[in-house]
Amino acid sequence: xxxxxxxxxxxxxLRERPEWSDVTPVPQDDGPNPVVxxxxxxxxxxxxxxxxxxxxxxxxxSRALNxxxxxxxxxxxxxxxxxxxxxxxxxxxxxxxxxxxxINNIAMNNSKxxxxxxxxxxxxxxxxxxxxxxxxxxxxxxxxxxAKHYHAWxxxxxxxLALGGWEDELDYCRELLEExxxxxxxxxxxxxxxxxxxxxxxxxxxxxxxxxxxVEAILAHPENESPWRYLRGLYKGDIQSWVNDHxxxxxxxxxxxTKSNFVFALSTLLDLxxxxxxxxxxxxxxxxxxxxxxxxxxxxxxxxxxxxxxxxVDPIRANYWRWRKSKLPHAT
Amino acid sequence: MEKSNIQKMxxxxxxxxxxxxxxxxxxxxxxxxVVMEHLRMSGAYWGLTxxxxxxxxxTVDVDEVVSWVMKCQHESGGFGGNIGHDPHILYTLSAxxxxxxxxxxxxxxxxxxxNYVAGLQNEDGSFSGDIWGEVDxxxxxxxxxxxxxxxRLNKINVEKxxxxxxxxxxxxGGFGCTPGGESHAGQIFCCVxxxxxxxxxxHIDKDLLGWWLCERQVxxxxxxxxxxxxxxxxxxxxxxxxxxxxxxxxxxxxxxxVKYILDCQDMENGGISDRPDDAVDVYHTYFGVAGxxxxxxxxxxAIDPAYALPVDVVNRIFFGR
Ligand SMILES: [Zn+2]
Numbered sequence: 001x002x003x004x005x006x007x008x009x010x011x012x013x014l015r016e017r018p019e020w021s022d023v024t025p026v027p028q029d030d031g032p033n034p035v036v037x038x039x040x041x042x043x044x045x046x047x048x049x050x051x052x053x054x055x056x057x058x059x060x061x062s063r064a065l066n067x068x069x070x071x072x073x074x075x076x077x078x079x080x081x082x083x084x085x086x087x088x089x090x091x092x093x094x095x096x097x098x099x100x101x102x103i104n105n106i107a108m109n110n111s112k113x114x115x116x117x118x119x120x121x122x123x124x125x126x127x128x129x130x131x132x133x134x135x136x137x138x139x140x141x142x143x144x145x146x147a148k149h150y151h152a153w154x155x156x157x158x159x160x161l162a163l164g165g166w167e168d169e170l171d172y173c174r175e176l177l178e179e180x181x182x183x184x185x186x187x188x189x190x191x192x193x194x195x196x197x198x199x200x201x202x203x204x205x206x207x208x209x210x211x212x213x214x215v216e217a218i219l220a221h222p223e224n225e226s227p228w229r230y231l232r233g234l235y236k237g238d239i240q241s242w243v244n245d246h247x248x249x250x251x252x253x254x255x256x257x258t259k260s261n262f263v264f265a266l267s268t269l270l271d272l273x274x275x276x277x278x279x280x281x282x283x284x285x286x287x288x289x290x291x292x293x294x295x296x297x298x299x300x301x302x303x304x305x306x307x308x309x310x311x312x313v314d315p316i317r318a319n320y321w322r323w324r325k326s327k328l329p330h331a332t
Numbered sequence: 333m334e335k336s337n338i339q340k341m342x343x344x345x346x347x348x349x350x351x352x353x354x355x356x357x358x359x360x361x362x363x364x365x366v367v368m369e370h371l372r373m374s375g376a377y378w379g380l381t382x383x384x385x386x387x388x389x390x391t392v393d394v395d396e397v398v399s400w401v402m403k404c405q406h407e408s409g410g411f412g413g414n415i416g417h418d419p420h421i422l423y424t425l426s427a428x429x430x431x432x433x434x435x436x437x438x439x440x441x442x443x444x445x446x447n448y449v450a451g452l453q454n455e456d457g458s459f460s461g462d463i464w465g466e467v468d469x470x471x472x473x474x475x476x477x478x479x480x481x482x483x484r485l486n487k488i489n490v491e492k493x494x495x496x497x498x499x500x501x502x503x504x505g506g507f508g509c510t511p512g513g514e515s516h517a518g519q520i521f522c523c524v525x526x527x528x529x530x531x532x533x534x535h536i537d538k539d540l541l542g543w544w545l546c547e548r549q550v551x552x553x554x555x556x557x558x559x560x561x562x563x564x565x566x567x568x569x570x571x572x573x574x575x576x577x578x579x580x581x582x583x584x585x586x587x588x589x590v591k592y593i594l595d596c597q598d599m600e601n602g603g604i605s606d607r608p609d610d611a612v613d614v615y616h617t618y619f620g621v622a623g624x625x626x627x628x629x630x631x632x633x634a635i636d637p638a639y640a641l642p643v644d645v646v647n648r649i650f651f652g653r
Contacts, residue, residue: 040369048369052416078417079370079413079417080412080417083462118461118466122464148560150516153513153514157513158510184514188508188512225560233504316551316553316588317546317583317584317585318585319585320546320583
């Protein structure tokens with residue numbers, strides 16, 4: 001556990017350190033009748049008692065800065081300590097590059113902590129565009145251990161928008177998707193880049209190349225939810241192009257022909273039919289073949305058949321598919 | 333006895349969970365108590381709401397809790413996570429919710445709390461968590477929920493607050509923490525609830541979001557918070573409450589979800605964990621019980637999906653009992 005590391009270093013109690021001899025610690029006030037007294041370990045209690053003393057005295061000194069580091073090592077979630085650390089940093093006019101190194105060390109074991117990311121953003125914002133590379137590098141390091149890390153992605157998006165550094169972002173998304181094509185965060189970031197990067201021409205200009213990229217990804221793993229949603233997102237605000245683009249319906253049929261992992265292909269076909277796609281004979285045959293291989297009774301209405309099959313192959317969401325069936329426009 | 337064997341024998345171990353909640357802070361688990369120290373206000377909200385859902389709130393000394401809560405208030409009007417801690421919007425909502433549970437909102441200087449919360453709204457309609465300016469749609473929900481409970485929604489720019497939330501909507505119908513942020517069930521709950529409390533649900537594509545949410549149910553019956561992530565009891569709350577607010581909860585398999593939550597109980601010592609056989613904590617105990625309440629599990633009080641408070645408490649706030 002993170003909190004134990006400090007003990008290994010043979011911590012000298014604050015009351016035995018000469019530089020703290022002039023400070024009287026302030027004990028925790030749980031009120032006269034604490035709801036339920038909490039058992040804290042003594043080193044933590046001592047550190048917090050001294051912290052309270054300098055906090056109440058509003059002492060913005062370098063020993064105060066060191067003490068906040070110690071308190072943070074016990075509990076990096078304590079936002080009051082972080083808050084005070086920022087006040088001290090502002091008062092001491094310290095080189096904030098050192099602060100980034102300090103956060104690096106803390107973050108390696110506590111990267112799910114909101115306070116660390118908030119603090120990091122505060123420092124990076126002060127450093128300005130010079131910090132962009134370092135911040136992108138930092139998030140990359142966190143993401144190399146956990147590629148779906150929500151805070152790291154959120155920070156990275158902020159860095160791109162506030163400080164820049166878009167040049168390699170699409171490549172970075174491609175890299176991550178090569179490692180794990182199921183990474184929804186990377187797909188989300190890809191969409192973020194193609195819709196927001198000032199270096200690209202926007203969604204419509206990117207559509208053609210993105211559609212072929214996504215189609216490949218889907219064919220490799222048709223059970224992957226993310227690229228199916230991404231594909232739909234590429235036609236945002238332009239449903240007609242989506243319905244009319246043969247690549248989309250063709251993709252559905254190619255997956256359906258394999259007769260495995262076809263839930264998203266079938267649901268996309270259903271969406272297309274609901275938005276006015278005229279069913280081809282090929283589509284009817286492919287769906288009929290799925291009916292033959294299952295226990296589903298054939299129906300003359302293609303969309304209805306599709307719903308029947310989905311209800312069968314995705315039983316946990318049977319109610320959803322039944323609802324879709326009840327909402328079908330007449331005679332698709 | 334083998335945990336899984338007892339579990340086969342069935343239901344919700346309500347008595348055990350009550351005991352677990354009542355003794356949780358006494359446990360000599362150093363790391364947990366250190367970590368809980370600064371968020372004790374949220375811990376109090378999770379624990380006390382769980383007790384109320386289990387109809388056992390009367391075992392708690394109201395005056396002790398209320399006087400402790402009020403000691404956590406800062407001169408700015410906001411509340412800290414514990415005595416002597418800086419105020420944050422997160423703990424301000426928890427404090428207001430705890431007081432609401434005990435029908436003690438009258439001890440508050442409502443204008444003071446309102447000024448603190450309203451003061452955190454930014455020009456673009458978003459909300460910061462504290463004076464340091466971190467922005468997140470979670471804080472939008474918290475501000476709106478808090479002011480709604482205090483009957484002071486008119487003190488913020490609701491229209492701008494709504495349009496900021498709508499700007500965080502994604503191609504999958506879900507919401508992220510900021511514009512362009514990945515959809516995440518926790519953030520979706522915050523955005524859907526905020527839109528619900530401000531009468532703005534028409535901004536949601538309910539069918540698209542409903543489908544994304546019901547895709548979160550995995551084979552074990554549990555719910556995850558994002559595609560390809562592991563199921564976790566806390567998502568029972570976030571996904572379920574969102575589905576209820578947009579009227580699509582019948583799209584998931586409720587029986588399987590009930591079973592998943594029950595499988596995450598510690599049948600010997602009480603408490604609920606994120607996944608079967610993991611260590612229990614107050615947070616997941618609350619979300620497990622709250623999730624079962626949304627699923628209309630027998631013996632539990634009903635909980636309001638947007639306010640995250642028992643329905644009778646919400647009725648008391650808005651209809652004076
Ligand atoms: Zn969880």
